[in-house]
Amino acid sequence: MRLPHWFQFVRAVFISGFAGLSCLTNLQAQPQSQPGDVEQAAYSGPVSNVVDQICCENELGGSYGYGSANVCADDDGYLGPYYFFQADYLFWTRDSSVTSGPVVNGPDSFNYNDLEFGFDSGYRLRGAVAFETLEFEAAWTQVDGWNDSSNGQLTTGLGFDGGGSFAGANSIDATTFFQPLFRASSFNSGGTDETLEDEGLGPVGIFADPAATYQTRYSSSLQDLELMAKYAPFWRRLKFGVGYRRVTLDELASASINGTFRAIDTGAGANGGLSHAALTDANGGNLQIISGAADGFDDETALLGTAGPDQLQMLNSATTDNTLNGVQFSMEALLVESQWFLLDATLKAGAFQNQIDASLTELYSATANDDSVYGRAFNDSASEVAFVGQIGLGTTFRLSHFARLRVGWEVLFVSGVALAPDQTANLQAGTFNVNNDGDMVANGGHIGLEFVY
Incomplete structure (x- = not known):
């Protein structure tokens, strides 16, 4: 069924999207005719003729910015299609709800929340x-x-078991990282009694060892694929979409x-x-011997093996790979439009x-003696x-009939992901x-x- 001529005319005007002032000036400059003649000339042909009378090129960008390309209609009134390509440079930062406890307690306590991602x-x-x-x-996005x-x-020193020798020093316990050493240092079973000494890292007492050094590191990467279908009539300022999205967050x-x-x-x-018994017993450190002499760690008395004191390295490392697949809905609105x-x-x-x-690895290595x-x-x-x-x-600045400069800011929220520190x-x-109780918020500009075309 053919639409009424007045509806075709109104529709064409919206498609042309507030055509340029020069076009309107040209239209007004046409010789005046009788009302009957105007009606016959303006409405007797297809939509494309009306568009051509107003302006063969939409200078203002169409109802949603399609006007960078030629919008001359063909004989059946169909405009387009238009082809888009965008390339954006992103500068994003991110935050997250890391809930892990402190790495160590005490005057030098530190944790992953002390780290901050820049842009x-x-x-x-x-x-x-x-x-x-x-x-x-x-669309494909990668950071x-x-x-x-x-x-x-x-x-200060770092106590493993809360012993008095390390009073006032840093410590590990059931709320910190490196809990196997806390439990092994409190082990008392099968003839092995670790409660008869206070274990930890110097300096402590008369031993003026160099204080322990530490390092924390946190890294994260994001990849994002979107495949969308949108209801986006040229003459409307709203777009509604549905599609597939795949987000990967690796940490x-x-x-x-x-x-x-x-x-x-x-x-x-x-x-x-x-x-060794305290470190490997299920009620102690519950660790496995990976390599080496399997004689535990000893201090200067060398009762457990070669001459001490041992130099000890403690490492906790976690990785997480999140792959999110799902259905996404979208809405886009054109708020302001000018030439x-x-x-x-x-x-x-x-x-x-x-x-x-996800993976979690803990290593306790004697690196010297x-x-x-x-x-x-x-x-x-x-x-x-x-x-x-x-x-x-986002804002778009028209550089030419076919090129535009894009600038904007956006916020991405992801909930229900596994964060490595947790x-x-x-x-x-x-x-x-x-x-997987973590949240991530990324924001930044493009x-x-x-x-x-």
């Missing part, structure tokens, strides 16, 4: 084809540079401490170190299935529900379950070019 670079590529009422889009690290030296977090091992005797029968400038807003949200792979290495390693996978939301505000093991049971 790091990335890129986004987008291609789209727009028909009269539909638009199909593919690989998020990382921060911290290193320093403790100002690495590690903490290490290096120092001189000390065992201060507090009772008769002390063994002068931290024994050379567009302002638009974007809202996206969706539910996702997050396939998670011994070669014993103890440790444990865990892996776990899970499939959980996650949420992704995104908002953005991964801890059940020490006593010797099990590991991935923790600047790029858009080409329309």
